[in-house]
Amino acid sequence: MTSRPSVMSREIAEQPAAIHDTLAELLPRLTEIADLARPTRQVLFIARGSSDNAAVYGGYLAQTHAARLATLASPSVATAYGTRLDLSGVLAVALSQSGRTEEIVETMNWAAECGARTVGITNDADSPVARLADLAMVTRAGDEVAVPATKTYTTQLTALAVLALALGAPLDAGELREVPAAIERLLAGPSEPLDAIADRLVGVQGAVVSGRGLAFSTALEAALKLKEACYLHAMGLSYADLLHGPIAVVDADTPALLVAADSGPTLSGTVALAERVSAAGAPVYGIGGGAALAGACDLAVPGPDLPEWLAPIGLIVPAQQLTERLARGLGYDPDRPRGLGKVTQTS
Structure with a gap:
């Protein structure tokens, strides 16, 4: 492994400051966001790529804590089929780190034309998503140079946590303010477990990345990162879907990477999955899940x-x-994966 520091590693380290600045920007606007959302009944998330994985987190938050039905949009309904739907009572939330992905801009405008109220979550205050939304939630990640999204992704999640508060979720904003310090502690932790897992993944052609509930978004994003920067055939799956058949691909040559919070209703199922994978002779690695998940894995990294x-x-x-x-x-080179750029245009 080369010793040259990457831009990606530097931007990973910048996340506590980026999240802190995003909270300083968005928490004072809770009332404004709540006023826009008040007449709506459900949430439609419009996104692609890493932003789509962030939207999965937003959807779980909206449904489990704000009691709002939430779904992911299919942009082709707007951009390819041109179908008109009745979106009155819908809060359409467009997520785009650049704010310039034409498909996302077009779909957000389509949602507005169909009667939705629109929110744009973006890292660029001058972007079309920010300018054209009814309300822009601008994250403060600063410039992101490495192609794999890191700080723009976690600031999107931060914005979605603020949105959940604005939607009436009975959650503690004080806990949200503790996130930057929690990530600082993560970053200051020992590097040996990560190095050991990375060493074991060298030479592996594929992996399964799994979590459930709120952690499902992390499984999807972790799999995407491994595909983007390492060219690994990584599948991001809910462990419920994994158990319905694809678990057959997990074997001695195809490890499982499992992610979970240290508490919550899906932790026990994640631990049980780790035990099942291990019993089948496959390598299993954990992120988070406390002592329970660590005890069921070959190697594990603490979570926040x-x-x-x-x-x-x-x-x-x-x-x-x-x-x-x-x-x-x-x-x-993790900063410049082949075939990728910072803004991806689709039609």
């Missing part, structure tokens, strides 16, 4: 000391670090 509703903001950080280490271990 945060409540379940906020854990995904921290859980992704070790997965980002693992991706960066593995990419360098494989001789790849």
Whole structure:
């Protein structure tokens, strides 16, 4: 593994400050966001890529804590089929780190034309998503140079946690303010467990990344990062879906990476999955899940000391670090994965 520091590693380390600045920007606007959302009944998330994984977290928060039905949009309904739907009573939340992905802008405008109220979550205050939304929630990640999204992703999650508070979720904003410090502690932790997992993944062609509930978003994003920067055939799955058949692909050559908060209703199922994978002779590695998950895994990395509703903001950080280490271990540049750019345009 080369010793050259990557831009990605630097941007991973910048996340506590980026989250702190995003909270300073957005928490004072809770009333404004709540006023816009008050007449709505459900939430439609419009996103692609890493932003789509962030939207999965937002959807779980909206449903489990704010009692709002939430769903992910299918942008082609708007952009390819041009179907008109009745979206009155809908809060359409467009997520785009650049704010310039044409498909997301077009779908957000389509939602407005169909009667939805619109919120744009973006890292660029001058972008079309910010300018055209009824309300813009601008994250404060600063410039992100490495192609794999790190600090723009975690600041999106932070914005979605603020949105959940504005939607009436009976959660503690004080806990949200503790997130930057919790991630600082994660980043200051020992590097040996991450290095050991990265070493074991060198030479592996595929992996399964799994979590459930609020942590499902982390599983999806971790798998995407491993695909983007390490060219690993990584599948992000809910452990419920994994148990319905794809678990057959987990074997001695295809390890499982399991993610979980240290508490919550899905932790016991994640531990049981780790035990089942291990009993089948497959390597199993954990991120988070406390002592229970660590005890069922071959190797494990601690997660953030945060409540379940906020854990995904921290859980992704070790997965980002693992991706960066593995990419360098494989001789790849984690900052510039082949075939990718910062803004992806689709139609």
